[in-house]
């Protein structure tokens with residue numbers, strides 16, 4: 001399976017402020033009643049968006065100015081909670097192609113990388129600075145350069161971090177592990193044969 | 201060289217190192233349920249792949265099953281489509297399915313141990329973050345996403361990086377009225393909801409030595425709420441005793457050989473850890489959450505905190521939590537009015553949980569206006585509880601006695617909070633919207649504290665309500 005080498009993601013940005021934005025908020029459980037991931041995009045941050053509407057406010061994801069944004073910025077411990085791949089899938093299907101936060105929950109991070117959606121870390125200060133730049137010019141293009149490990153907007157570069165293994169997987173087009181795993185099936189069988197409980 | 205249990209299990213299951221440096225890790229036991237598996241089977245079909253070891257995957261249905269009207273077709277079309285999809289996928293692939301008519305259905309993390317499928321020294325994966333529950337048996341158990349469910353179905357392996365290990369000691373005797381749930385809420389409160397990122401938690405110390413197998417499960421269950429994907433307890437006599445005679449446990453001579461193997465998987469006494477923390481059991485009191493993540497917890501005799509008393513980095517979340525929960529800083533948490541009491545979930549829906557509550561609840565009545573439901577974690581738990589007369593005690597007290605499933609833990613079936621109802625819950629997550637209503641409010645606590653709230657209609661100290669001392 002040849003996968004695309006992901007070295008750069010460019011697009012407009014949208015900032016959803018907050019820490020510990022959990023998977024129940026990214027996609028409320030009631031929208032997980034499905035047997036495919038198709039159509040999940042419209043339910044991304046569904047409740048938060050509905051609350052904003054009720055309160056007469058506009059959630060960033062519904063804000064016309066940020067429509068079509070593909071780079072999502074947020075706070076720390078993003079994606080904590082459940083293992084549901086529905087969360088990154090919903091964001092991906094909403095149109096998000098990269099996420100920049102102060103930190104990610106582990107399962108969410110892994111699930112996103114497997115989709116080929118880079119999750120990178122920047123300092124809170126930088127994220128807020130970038131958010132300001134987006135706010136003042138929503139049409140500005142953000143460029144996430146994985147090779148150079150930087151995020152650029154309006155001639156300014158911000159350093160980003162990403163775990164080495166995920167970085168390598170993205171830029172070498174090996175972010176979905178299935179091909180490598182399938183290659184090892186003979187070794188898998190040998191390993192399984194050594195484990196008594198696998199025989200039952 | 202001395203090793204931790206994690207080292208040993210990892211070594212035994214490491215198939216090879218992948219080009220990107222990750223380990224291709226054999227997943228000995230794979231558990232699936234209806235929410236995170238259908239897409240994985242779909243991906244498998246798209247790729248033209250088959251299930252490699254159908255005898256090492258076990259299925260059950262838990263998240264979407266109604267707990268009252270359980271006849272099919274379910275009134276919810278989507279739920280009905282999900283159970284049918286699982287049934288079909290299992291049939292086509294030759295996977296054992298603990299389906300509703302088998303009498304063995306239940307929450308996946310309760311069924312595995314109950315059937316004896318969960319065993320020491322094994323690796324277990326499931327498309328559910330509370331898979332860490334199985335670590336209570338000295339297994340290395342991971343929650344995984346749907347793409348990884350696909351990987352495990354197709355190759356019985358997944359690509360993983362080895363976590364670091366933090367040893368968490370709790371020593372001493374818990375005071376009467378303080379339970380395993382309070383221990384894990386306390387640990388998360390201390391270490392934070394992302395304190396466990398990159399770590400496996402190894403729980404030990406004299407408190408854990410004395411814990412029953414089911415108490416250990418309660419603690420391991422919530423490891424992920426502290427950010428740790430894996431949590432485990434070294435296997436010992438308590439573990440072996442629990443497993444003996446269960447349907448999938450080794451039998452006869454195999455049993456003795458298995459116990460010898462299992463014993464050897466425990467961490468060596470001089471194993472070194474990446475981090476060690478130690479708590480005293482005596483310092484832990486009944487704990488309840490006041491916020492919207494499980495780390496926002498206080499003792500029952502404490503006051504709702506002021507954001508200004510909270511570290512800067514957590515302050516914004518605290519303010520958001522207070523607004524959502526409609527609680528006032530400085531006021532005692534005790535006395536907060538509750539609308540719903542939910543007893544169940546993979547954290548606290550096992551027989552010992554129901555027994556402990558029934559013992560105290562006997563002869564008491566649910567407070568007027570409180571909706572109280574008890575949802576056994578599995579059909580097995582339900583059958584035992586019924587035969588022991590526990591169901592009767594609950595019903596007489598005014599609890600609704602339901603069929604097995606996840607139910608109001610996440611509100612994917614018809615059991616949901618309505619509006620901003622406040623729920624005293626024995627489950628594991630108090631996220632906004634978790635229990636099915638976007639404005640619903642959840643307070644996590646031990647089963648006995650849920651019962652106390654049900655009886656008094658407000659958050660109460662169970663020790664006072666039930667005269668425990």
Ligand code: SF4
Pocket residue numbers: 262263307308309328330545546547605606609610627628
């Ligand atoms: S009981 Fe709750 S936490 Fe446990 S598996 Fe079900 S939904 Fe998940």
